[in-house]
Amino acid sequence: MKIGFLSDIHEDYSALRKAVRVLERVQCDVLVCLGDIVGFSFPYQRALRGRDAEACVALVREQCVASVAGNHDLFAVRRVPTYNAGFRYGTDWYVLDEHHRQRRAGRRLWRYEDCDVSPRLSAGAQEYLHALPECAVAHLGGMPIFLSHFRYPDLSGSLVSSLRLNRLLEHFDFVRSRGCTLGFSGHGHPEGVARAENGSVVFNGFGSYAVHRGEQWIVSPAIARTGRASGVLAFDTRSFDLEVIALHVP
DSSP states (O other): OEEEEEEETTTTTHHHHHHHHHHHTTOOSSEHHHHHOEEEEETTOOOOOOOOOOHHHHHHHHHEEEOOOHHHHHTTTOOOOOOOOOOOOOOTTTSSSHHHHHTTTTBBBBTTTTEEEEOOOOOOHHHHHHHHOEEEEEEEETEEEESSSSSSTTTOOOOOOOOOOOHHHHHHHHHHHTTSEEEEEEESSSSSSSEEETTEEEOOOOOOEESSSSEEEEEEOOOOOOSSSSEEEHHHHHEEEEEEEEOOOO
8 A cells, every 4th residue: 555644734725635645646546644734934935825724634635544633733722732742831821922832831832923824724734733643653554653742752843852862762662552563644844855863963964764674763845835946755664665755836
């Protein structure tokens, strides 16, 4: 089975439609979404043409066999993450202003108010985002694959953090506890793909790569048009070949 991965769409409907066509062209059997369907951020995104949060949610809902929530999805529907990296949000989290939320978070919180443009979403789209899990195990092509927007213990990517080795070990322990050795995430917006294995993180550009059959965490490029090159992933569960495909959206 060939799986196509969509990640970090950020309301860029034009780019999402192109991504779906590209993955259909390379004959993906199923599509999976790794989060951040919504959340349009200035100044990182300037492609106002083709921006449509509602249409992005509808297309992901229609096309993807599995999806997980990203930090921007949670923020858009004012949902507190379950996997919170040991940080206590509190029931009053969205009553607080941005300054007090940052104080409570020790300045580790992603900043939304000064850059995010709140999407207009129907009740149905909001319900869909509310129901998305922060992680999932998808049984595809005869194997279990772990899906999340970022790494454990901050699976939604709601706090500012990095690919530190100690956190990677925690992530692999968590993935293993879910019966998986291979996991896919988004959030990092690599220009190509990031792969964590054997105690290190390697960044590769667009192209084709062989994935070994041991423990590995693979981070997908973003679909949204930003200052970085965007793209999608296609993974073949039979050959363990990974295609990292660049998107070229005007």
